[in-house]
Amino acid sequence: MSDEPQLSRAAAVPRRVPNPTVGRLSVYARVLASLQGDEGATTSSGVLGERTGFSAAQIRRDLALFGQFGTRGRGYDISSLRARLDEILGVHVARRVALVGSGNLGTALLGYTGFREHNFEIVAAFDVAPSRVGSKAPGGVPIHHLDDLPHVASAENVEIAILAVPVDAAQATLNAIARAGIHAVLNFAPTRLEAPEGVRLRNVDLSVELEALSFYLANSPDAEDR
Amino acid sequence: MSDEPQLSRAAAVPRRVPNPTVGRLSVYARVLASLQGDEGATTSSGVLGERTGFSAAQIRRDLALFGQFGTRGRGYDISSLRARLDEILGVHVARRVALVGSGNLGTALLGYTGFREHNFEIVAAFDVAPSRVGSKAPGGVPIHHLDDLPHVASAENVEIAILAVPVDAAQATLNAIARAGIHAVLNFAPTRLEAPEGVRLRNVDLSVELEALSFYLANSPDAEDR
């Protein structure tokens, strides 16, 4: 069972995929979407390289991880590669997302149209502030009390949580999310969280990003010329 | 001049710093801030490791890049290490930031209190929508027309731009930012941008983050057990 004879192409997702590859797959999918043209149109690792800023070799290597979709001499079929990438990324089905924390940032995220385009659907929001609970966020998403998370999450089949609560509440809220059976969390709270068993956690940390920029300003490798 | 005899500690910022290290330094600084206690209190790479989730060896390696601030057997002096990190990160002086694009996400960022805490100050916002230009964003930050960027940026000594415009406008706006003499940009537009000469660009891409989470949901390494 370790070596089922591949019917030439296709191929399942391999045991281990390098972390950086996952992010790039998402970029490839986006570029392919913008390239999508006539039936049967193809592209190449070279073109994708120009459009994505990654090297052609890198792209071939990434794609080859999942099987061989290319045709030597011709390149990759745009629409079938795109379909396969969506499938690999699991975005061929709509993903149901909960927004936990409906403050400033949280509600701004609700207004971000990119989610829908990428097949992510925010189906519920949560908060603890009495002023917000019970109302609807912009876009008509109902705001529930955090205590209702387990119930609502399972009723709504939530798969991903966006965590946008204050730092002090972040770890406890993350734990509650985990207990509610949600296994993927995108955290915006600027603090290092301990991921509960079985939970995939990714962090978007504005402070870290800004401080990194500040670092480069302060230590510009070629600051002398301006 | 390549080898001035270090007066034991201190040490300038080295030629090359690994990219991941920069982000970690920011995390160390944050944890040190939360640890700050009595005069002369110390901590160790072990403790910092617990608090940050990075390995103790990793932390020692990162810090040693910038000189030797530790004392064998005792650890690191909390407040002096913190001060030195702030200096290395360039956040011992306030950094002046412009917000370019004052839509949903942009204004939400204005409400993010973390900036001030970390010594980043949003001094101006920009937009092209007549309905927004001329008004003040929440927090009292004036919204200028994008055309005034060069003028305002230099008058206000803006060093960092936060780019929060729609995808179609992103590259052109980035170019305008570069022409205005700003050399560090944090981009929220979900698209791969070409950084103009001399511009440090960092990306925060929600779609990529969510698709990465989706990937792990779809290909959970241990999906069988739940």
Place this chain on the structure above:
DNA sequence: CTCTGTGAACCACTTCACAGCA
């Protein structure tokens, strides 16, 4: 005995370079 600073080993990811198929 503790905890740093650091060579050396290790590992993960990337790039090179080319054989081979269309």
Place this chain on the structure above:
DNA sequence: TGCTGTGAAGTGGTTCACAGAG
């Protein structure tokens, strides 16, 4: 001929493990 897929080499970052300072 053009472009993929992939061994092999290379690069960069991390971990090990320990000498040595306090």
